[in-house]
Amino acid sequence: MSWLVGIIALSAIALAAGLILGFAAIRFRVESDPIVEQIDGLLPQTQCGQCGYPGCRPYAEAIANGDELNKCPPGGQATIDQLADLLGREAKPLDEAHGEEAQKTVAVIREDECIGCTKCIQACPVDAILGAAKQMHTVIADECTGCDLCVEPCPVDCIDMVPVATKPERWKWQLDQIPVAVVDAGQNTATSAPSASKVS
Amino acid sequence: MAVEISATSKLWRFPGGIHPPERKAPANLNNIQRFPLPPMLFIPLHQHIGEDGELCVAVGDYVLKGQPLTIPGVNNGLPVHATTSGTITAIHEHPLNHPSGLTGLTVCLEPDGKEAWYPRQPLNNMDALSQREVLQHLQAMGIAGLGGAGFPTARKVAGAKNIDVLIINGVECEPYIASDDRLMREHAKEILAGSHILQKLTFAKQLVIAIEDNKPEAAAAFREAIEQFSVTADFSADGADPAGSAARTNRQPILKIVPTRYPSGGEKQLIQVLTGKQVPVRGLPADIGILMQNVATAYAVERAVNHGEPLLERVVTITGEAVKNPGTAWALLGTPIDYLLAQSGFKPGKKQRVIMGGPMMGFTVTNLQIPVIKTTNCVLAPTHKELTPPQAEMACIRCGACEIACPASLLPQQLQWLAKAQDYAGLKQHHLADCIECGACAYVCPSQIPLVQYYRQAKAEIREQTIEQQKSEIARQRFEARQARLEREKEERLEKHRKAAEARKAAQAARQSEATATEQDPVKAALARVKAKKAQQTAPAANTESPQGPAGSASQTTPEHKVDQKTDQKDAVAAAVARAKAKKAERDRLAQAENNNEAEKPIAAKNAPDHDKKDAVAAAVARAKAKKAERERLAQAENNASTTNTKGSDNG
Ligand code: SF4
Ligand code: SF4
Ligand code: SF4
Numbered sequence A: 001m002s003w004l005v006g007i008i009a010l011s012a013i014a015l016a017a018g019l020i021l022g023f024a025a026i027r028f029r030v031e032s033d034p035i036v037e038q039i040d041g042l043l044p045q046t047q048c049g050q051c052g053y054p055g056c057r058p059y060a061e062a063i064a065n066g067d068e069l070n071k072c073p074p075g076g077q078a079t080i081d082q083l084a085d086l087l088g089r090e091a092k093p094l095d096e097a098h099g100e101e102a103q104k105t106v107a108v109i110r111e112d113e114c115i116g117c118t119k120c121i122q123a124c125p126v127d128a129i130l131g132a133a134k135q136m137h138t139v140i141a142d143e144c145t146g147c148d149l150c151v152e153p154c155p156v157d158c159i160d161m162v163p164v165a166t167k168p169e170r171w172k173w174q175l176d177q178i179p180v181a182v183v184d185a186g187q188n189t190a191t192s193a194p195s196a197s198k199v200s
Numbered sequence B: 001m002a003v004e005i006s007a008t009s010k011l012w013r014f015p016g017g018i019h020p021p022e023r024k025a026p027a028n029l030n031n032i033q034r035f036p037l038p039p040m041l042f043i044p045l046h047q048h049i050g051e052d053g054e055l056c057v058a059v060g061d062y063v064l065k066g067q068p069l070t071i072p073g074v075n076n077g078l079p080v081h082a083t084t085s086g087t088i089t090a091i092h093e094h095p096l097n098h099p100s101g102l103t104g105l106t107v108c109l110e111p112d113g114k115e116a117w118y119p120r121q122p123l124n125n126m127d128a129l130s131q132r133e134v135l136q137h138l139q140a141m142g143i144a145g146l147g148g149a150g151f152p153t154a155r156k157v158a159g160a161k162n163i164d165v166l167i168i169n170g171v172e173c174e175p176y177i178a179s180d181d182r183l184m185r186e187h188a189k190e191i192l193a194g195s196h197i198l199q200k201l202t203f204a205k206q207l208v209i210a211i212e213d214n215k216p217e218a219a220a221a222f223r224e225a226i227e228q229f230s231v232t233a234d235f236s237a238d239g240a241d242p243a244g245s246a247a248r249t250n251r252q253p254i255l256k257i258v259p260t261r262y263p264s265g266g267e268k269q270l271i272q273v274l275t276g277k278q279v280p281v282r283g284l285p286a287d288i289g290i291l292m293q294n295v296a297t298a299y300a301v302e303r304a305v306n307h308g309e310p311l312l313e314r315v316v317t318i319t320g321e322a323v324k325n326p327g328t329a330w331a332l333l334g335t336p337i338d339y340l341l342a343q344s345g346f347k348p349g350k351k352q353r354v355i356m357g358g359p360m361m362g363f364t365v366t367n368l369q370i371p372v373i374k375t376t377n378c379v380l381a382p383t384h385k386e387l388t389p390p391q392a393e394m395a396c397i398r399c400g401a402c403e404i405a406c407p408a409s410l411l412p413q414q415l416q417w418l419a420k421a422q423d424y425a426g427l428k429q430h431h432l433a434d435c436i437e438c439g440a441c442a443y444v445c446p447s448q449i450p451l452v453q454y455y456r457q458a459k460a461e462i463r464e465q466t467i468e469q470q471k472s473e474i475a476r477q478r479f480e481a482r483q484a485r486l487e488r489e490k491e492e493r494l495e496k497h498r499k500a501a502e503a504r505k506a507a508q509a510a511r512q513s514e515a516t517a518t519e520q521d522p523v524k525a526a527l528a529r530v531k532a533k534k535a536q537q538t539a540p541a542a543n544t545e546s547p548q549g550p551a552g553s554a555s556q557t558t559p560e561h562k563v564d565q566k567t568d569q570k571d572a573v574a575a576a577v578a579r580a581k582a583k584k585a586e587r588d589r590l591a592q593a594e595n596n597n598e599a600e601k602p603i604a605a606k607n608a609p610d611h612d613k614k615d616a617v618a619a620a621v622a623r624a625k626a627k628k629a630e631r632e633r634l635a636q637a638e639n640n641a642s643t644t645n646t647k648g649s650d651n652g
């Protein structure tokens, strides 16, 4: 009979534990970020529409519904890799049909040519352009995502996309890309050399 | 638990560390020299952590020594000052004292040799001033940490609360550099005075001066200065309360000699040596009651407070075997380093490199015109034999030498693998942020792997990603805010349209009833009345029904709704018919009136809006025409331009 007692006891314990776990699963459920939010968090939020959707969030929704990961040129390979990581899918190279990963740019309005038509304001998805009807407009460079959307609508073509200049604070230590001063006896020449130096 | 250090307290060890050849010898033998004024000074606006200040001088201005050139901007930045009197000949982009070799806005100052001072304002009665006022003075004097990254001293002091121990760092552990060593030997008294000012500002209970045991002369100078100080302190405390002596012994600076081992001059490492405590990860020394300042900073604080002098010059070591007279010199900020080298008898060898800073943490300069800035401690011109240029990198053999040498107890080889794989999450997990970039790991690595280089790149990449993420988050918020705004505006517009339509309907209804009244059709009028009544009745019925509650009402409402709809439809048809009739009647009436030429007023009233409308249309047409003309003109201009362009290219 002792085997029966054992089975009953174990079953009772299993049942109790199951109840506790079941209760805990409901009571302490962690509200995880819905997958669309997570995908949207990885996209660059340039809102440029190059992916073929009217903004990053629609594309995030499309990805969640199974669209390809490699349609966002502003995000480039880094974003594709992160998305692939998140979703456990295969990372593909950027789909060239949607554009190439270009240098970061920022819009600049040639202010003396601006006629104050407010067309660019209407086009800017992040409200980075400041101005009023018949007044000169200007771009808030810090808020501009470089999406290009304001260039087309400008009737007098006074908006330029200029590359963002590297500042020392945001320089990435690409030492092999800068010429190091190497002073030869006599003349000054600059040749490239890595700078890690050490005491021999 | 409060930190306490006494003259006899035990010294601890930090993990790792190395013993590179010191090579301080030729440079630290002679007094600090003073070279003649250079022909041109290049004073960059960006010398500190934080935003650049705003320029307050222009090209052609004559400035005095110590005159501020910038007004500090946001974030408590520091101003930069004219380091001698002279004329500003240009303000333009000039190579920065930075490993990237990038350029930055620089004020070019041509000295006139007079060294005429801008009015100096020493703080003679410092005790009467609040901490804030003194810190403001230090900020205005442009005092920054002269040992490390040039962090504004006032900000560092203001941010530190509940300080037990103020440590004055005279360790200077990097090979070759002798700037602090010479400064301590020659100006121990001033450094001590500056340290006391800092102690007062931080309310630190203890003042500790730490010197490495390879600088016995500096230690002796300090011992002497401390003795002198106690004598004067005795005088000043004469007749003070009995607690005075206890306070005095507490205020007595403690000199600690620490064993020579690279990088014991690192902030966290020195704290560990002196107290045995570790600064928490991502924390500051202030979190465990400690504040550290460099000896040269203490000296600059003394000059600023007691003499009213901004930070205009610093001691720079010029050394290396390619220099004939190695030594230390007072260099005005902005002095180009080729001038310093020339003054020291620089004989460039074949493929000569010049290193800014020491051999462990310094960088190879990209341009000899770069100026001395607040953090420049050494200009090193080594020969090839002395410092071999980096060899070709080989594969990591997992020997573990780097791990033993790392003073931050990291796993350098692991970090290196992760950095090469660009696994930034992994790097964060392995505490890359704690790497002080001391170079100890790269120094011991038998495979010649430039480890620090990988870490710097990875750190920059991580920083860049963080910035990008923040930016995209802001962009998302702005985008969503805009979407919400557009949505709201659209709704408002619809609402307006709806209201306008309603108003129109109401007006029409009014007209219709009027028309029916004028038409005197009793039958139709009666019909309309009945219909209106019915509509009114059904409307309240629908209204009163809803409060009955959802239960059971669903089955009741559906047929009734159908009835409603039917009657509604009937009503609508009837209304449309009535409307059409009313309209016709109105038209007839008007036509008649016009024919009879009797009712002039209504005609005038009706014609006026017509005129308005016509005017508006004409204006719009004119505008459109103007626009078109403008466009054509522009197109033509463009065509012209392109044709001239092509002509130009044809010619060329
Ligand atoms: S291409 Fe990328 S940045 Fe542009 S809208 Fe699509 S997801 Fe956003
Ligand atoms: S300013 Fe132009 S380029 Fe910049 S975010 Fe707005 S629309 Fe895009
Ligand atoms: S550079 Fe970083 S990893 Fe290398 S020894 Fe120094 S602290 Fe450790």
Ligand code: SF4
Pocket: B395, B396, B397, B398, B399, B400, B401, B402, B403, B412, B413, B416, B441, B444, B445, B446, B447, B448, B449, B451
């Ligand atoms: S010292 Fe160099 S070779 Fe040895 S484990 Fe470290 S990185 Fe690898």
